[in-house]
Amino acid sequence: MILTRSFYTRNDVVLIARELLGKVLVTNIKGMKTSGLITETEAYAGTVDKASHAYNDRRTSRTEIMYREGGTAYVYLCYGVHSLFNVVTSVEGNPHAVLIRAIHPLEGTEIMEKRNGKPLDAKRSGIGPGKVSKLLGIHFSHSGLSLLDEKPSRQETDAQMWIEDRGLVVKDNQIIIGPRIGVDYAGEDALLPYRFRYFPTEVR
DNA sequence: CGGCCGATCCACT
DNA sequence: GTGGATCGGCCGA
Numbered sequence: 001m002i003l004t005r006s007f008y009t010r011n012d013v014v015l016i017a018r019e020l021l022g023k024v025l026v027t028n029i030k031g032m033k034t035s036g037l038i039t040e041t042e043a044y045a046g047t048v049d050k051a052s053h054a055y056n057d058r059r060t061s062r063t064e065i066m067y068r069e070g071g072t073a074y075v076y077l078c079y080g081v082h083s084l085f086n087v088v089t090s091v092e093g094n095p096h097a098v099l100i101r102a103i104h105p106l107e108g109t110e111i112m113e114k115r116n117g118k119p120l121d122a123k124r125s126g127i128g129p130g131k132v133s134k135l136l137g138i139h140f141s142h143s144g145l146s147l148l149d150e151k152p153s154r155q156e157t158d159a160q161m162w163i164e165d166r167g168l169v170v171k172d173n174q175i176i177i178g179p180r181i182g183v184d185y186a187g188e189d190a191l192l193p194y195r196f197r198y199f200p201t202e203v204r
Numbered sequence: 205c206g207g208c209c210g211a212t213c214c215a216c217t
Numbered sequence: 218g219t220g221g222a223t224c225g226g227c228c229g230a
Contacts, residue, residue: 080223
């Protein structure tokens with residue numbers, strides 16, 4: 001089933017990051033459908049989190065997307081090269097987000113292979129937030145799209161994305177928890193255990 | 205308007 | 218292990 005509003009609007013972004021492990025991120029870009037199993041996430045806890053773009057309630061045209069209601073895609077350009085995909089959580093006005101750092105390719109592998117420019121490696125492909133967007137065809141212009149299946153806008157006729165629960169259960173003892181990557185500038189918040197990953201055993 | 209820098213990746217040594 | 222690519226966002230003047 002497709003995750004609905006109530007999954008995203010909860011106020012515990014760290015819990016949601018953990019629960020997104022084992023869910024399936026699906027994109028349909030200009031009719032090309034691809035998907036991947038979510039295997040790594042990071043939580044960004046809004047205005048009090050020094051690693052977040054919305055730290056100290058910084059509102060700009062870019063971060064404004066994070067203030068939307070949970071269930072919105074927040075995609076931004078990093079290092080001028082990579083589009084990084086995040087899921088906005090919590091209620092409107094509270095800028096929480098979960099960065100999807102890795103997927104395991106599922107459907108549409110031929111399409112993903114073409115986007116990748118080389119054959120997919122079952123062990124490595126899709127690891128790294130830039131890779132996630134590359135394989136799934138996500139671009140920073142997709143920022144602001146809804147992950148809920150309602151009110152398709154004009155832009156959404158070109159690009160749709162959502163997250164599915166296919167019943168896969170990821171147990172706590174399969175999960176590695178640690179500090180987030182690349183946020184050294186965040187002082188003590190760089191040490192928060194907001195990164196979650198696991199290595200899928202059964203994949204189909 | 206100029207300048208700095210980033211929630212990264214890859215090629216190369 | 219390291220440095221270059223590459224460009225939008227953000228800030229200060």
